Amino acid sequence: MQNADLDTARESTSGHVDTPPAGAGGDGIRPAALAALRALVGRQDADFHDGQFEAIEALVAQRRRALVVQRTGWGKSAVYFVATKLLRDAGAGPTILVSPLLALMRDQVAAAARAGVRAVSINSANAHEWGSVLEQLRADEVDVLLVSPERLNNPRFRDEQLPALINRVGLLVVDEAHCISDWGHDFRPDYRRLRELIAEMPSGVPVLATTATANSRVVTDVAEQLAAAAAQHGDTEPVLTIRGPLARTSLRLGVLRLPDAKARLAWLLSHLAELPGSGIIYTLTVAAAEDTARLLREAGHAVHAYTGQTDTDEREQLEGQLKRNEIKALVATSALGMGFDKPDLGYVLHLGAPSSPVAYYQQVGRAGRATENADVLLLPGVEDEAIWTYFATSSMPNEEKAQAVIAALAGSDRPLSTPALEAIVDLRRSRLELLLKVLDVDGAVRRVQGGWASTGQPWFYDRERYERIAAERLAEQRSMVEYERTSECRMAFLQRALDDDTAVPCGRCDNCAGAWYPVDVAADAAASASASLDRVGVLIEPRAQWPTGVASLGVPVKGNIPPAERLAPGRALARLSDLGWGGPLREIFAAPSPLAGDASSVEPASPRGGDAPASPAMLAACVRVLAEWNWEERPAAVVEMPSRRHPQLVGSVAQAIAERGRLPLLGTLDWANGGPSGGPGGNSAYRLAGVWERFAVGPELAAALQEYAGRPVLLVDDIADSRWSLTIAGRLLRQHGAGAVLPFTLALQG
Structure with missing residues (x-):
């Protein structure tokens, strides 16, 4: 449970109930509900916020379906824990709480225990406890079972445990309910199954859906899904919607536009220590989170990266350190998002903007939940649009x-x-x-x-629906750019983005009260940021196994790749997602953004995707990669990969490496059977099939390889994506006498 959700100070949030509940016994349960609330928060003067008791009354006394849309910290989890307490006291079965994130589950279980509510979870991180949890459920020793939406479709859980649980359920709670809706900023297909789950529950089981980030379209969509499921039982009573104002009076919002990643990191190095307390620094990619955290740690700041690739145990440890103020910041992707509870979080910074004001509101809502003041600063990047475009289309079938x-x-x-x-x-x-x-x-x-x-x-295939969703995503991106550029109150802008008609100027943001943040950058910080971003060299792991089932695609291999046919570990200048050299490389390899050239773009789009020789600076960086490469044996020669898109680029790199390394350039592999087929973005099986028997060693290259038989060869290409082109080319070179084949590329996808 979210601690700040239990902040029941007598200051009202002035929420309104769109559909007032009928009396139906509400006065009778109020004393018990208030006692449960006070036990929950440990304060005898606590009282309900506007709308809290109305929601509890609807669930407990009227067994209705309710949707609560209230700001972070209002007390949504108090509603479902108090309702659970009252329902259990009346003999109802356990509550099923569908929760999207492990971090949120951990908070909810811990807080429930403090309140005397017995809560347990079934998730991917505690498989060793599932047997014990099921025994507790059978013994009726569980008040709240927390499950992820993905777990609901686990075949064994769905078919063996869920039916019996549904027959006993006393209350269903759907947390972060905006995920149900296609229009929600964080739509998840697994959440759409909840409509089926609701329809399967016995008649009269109350349902509560909660979120802090839903505009009117999402609210309508979620309410309609709740109502449609209820209608299957003949229940035509409208869904109770309780929606309050979303202004966060503790937050001081600002936007600082800086020219590039180097300037943003330099600003962070200059001013991180001045930010209040501890906080979260959000980035849009894993690589950006890791690069930023490394730079800040090297400068002496107590920070760590937190991403979807962070080990589960490490995530829990890092969350605890941040909550205990043992570190200054977590540099995080959206993996640290919904539900993370630290009431005194002092600031939230964004290095790069989320793709919509609604998503931004959700993330900044982590700050200032139990403090009078918290700082929220957005430092947008010119690369944001390309990242938005990728994620906007990834969920469309x-x-x-x-x-x-x-x-x-x-x-x-x-x-x-x-x-x-x-x-x-x-x-x-x-x-x-x-x-x-x-x-x-x-x-x-x-x-x-x-x-x-x-x-x-x-x-x-509902083409019209997906086209409408895609158009909505693009409109949200434009709205986020408007937020960055607006001269109006920033909090009011976010409220209007969530269709909150109570929006008024906050009097605190940089547009209302002037810039509250410094804009200067220390010279030593700029130098450190520049040096960090100029780092080069990323490992290219060699493929060790053939993909499953490629025989059906005409590729007669399976199992492990024989060691004598494998590549040696290679190097790339940088990942495309890196903050430093990733930027220039994205200009070469990235497709244009849909917003490029639009008046709402962050900056005019640069020409991308053309072929030209590498710049002197890029060539010098390539030479540094080679100089720092700790290979077992120095390459004896260089071979060039053929390229349709970037022949000048690859040729210039291969030539420069050969000249500066005083190595012979043996030549270029030839195309065979029309050359590689397919394009980037496919899976391993198809990528392998697309390059299988599509390269050849010509007579001149074959003769040169014999001259250097058994010696290491450096294989130069533009980008390593699936790595199958490099793998097949390296295998071919080894079959023609080369010793180790060491791949070198400018970019590594990822």
Whole structure:
């Protein structure tokens, strides 16, 4: 439970109840509800905020379905814990609380224990406890069971445990309910299954959906889904919607526009120590979080990176350190988002903007929940648009790919695993898994033991719906740019973005009261930031296994790649997502943003994707990578990969490396059978099939390789993405006598 949600000071939030509940016994439960609230917060003077008791009354006395949309810190978790207490005292079964994040679950379980509410969770991080949890449920020793929406579709849990639990459930709570809606800023396909779960529950079981970040479209959508599920039981009573003002009076908002990543990091180095207390520094990518945290630690700041790639145990440890003010900041991606509870968080900074004002409001809501003042500063980046574009389209199913998945499953006499489907449908693992979830929610496929199976139900590609969602995402991006540029009150702008008609100027933000943040950058900080961003060299891990099922694509290999045919570990100048050299490389490799050239763009788009020789600075950086490369044996020669998009670029790099390393440039591999097919972004099976037998060693290169037989060779290319082009080219070079083949590229995707 979120501690600040239990901040029940007598200052009212002036929330309003859109649909007032009928009396129906409300006065009778108020004394017990107030006693439960006071036990929960440990204060005998605590009282309900406007709307809190109305929600509890609707759930407990009237067994209704309610949607609560209130700012962070209002007390949403107090509603469902008090309601649970009253329902359990009346003999009801346990509450099922659907919660999206492990960090949020941990807070809720800990706070429930302090309040005498017995809460347990079933999630991916505590599989060793599931048996004990199920025993407690059978013994009726659990008041609240927290589960993730993904866990609800685990075949064993769904088929063996969930039916019995549904028959006993006393209350269903859907936390962060905006995730249910396609229009929500953080839509998740797994959340859409909750409509089916609600429909399966016995008649009369109350349902509570809560969120702090929903505009009118999302509120309407969620309420309609709750009502539609209830209507299947003949319940036509409207969903009670309790919605209050979203202004956060403790937050002081600001936007500081700086020219580039170096300037943003230099500002952070100059002023992090001046920020109040401890806080969160948000970035848009994992690489940015790690790079920023490293730079700040080297400057003596107690900070750590926190991303989706951070180990679960380490995440819990880092959360605890931040809560105890043992560190100055966590540099985090959105993995540290919904529900993270630190009431006295002093600041939230963003190095790069989220893709919508609604998402931004959700993240800045972590700060100032139990303090009078907290600082919120956005430092937007010119690369933000490209990142927004990628994530805006990642959840949209592709009709052709979807039909291919359905056909493959329908034509199989057994379930197919995700790796097996990769040999049938050219989608990367993450995209394929997301598509399967969408098709599962739509009823076309079903997750079963051993993989996925067809349901035989027809599936319709709702093109109009997806086009409307895509248009809405683009409108949200433009709105975020407007937030950065507005001269109006920033808090009022965010409130209006969430359709809060109570918005008035806050009197605190940089537009209302003037810039409250310093704008200067210390000279030594600028030098440190520049040096950090100029770091070069990223490991390219060699492929060690062939993808599953590629024989069906005409590639006769399986299992491990023989050591004699593998690449040696390689190097890239930088990742495309890096803050330093990633920027210039993105200019070369990235596709134009949909906002490029639009009047609402952060800055005019630079020309991208052209072919030209590498700049002197980039060539010098490449030479530094080689100088720092701790290889077992120095390369004896250089070989160039053929390139359709960047022949001048690759040629210039190969030539410069050969000249400065005093190495012979043996030549370039040739195309075979028309050269590689397909494009970037597919999965390993298809990427391998697209380059299999598509390279050749010409006579001159073959003769040169024989001259250097058994000696290491440096293989130069522009970008390493799937690494299959490099793997097949390296295998071919080794078959023609080369010793170790060390790949070198300018960019590494990721």
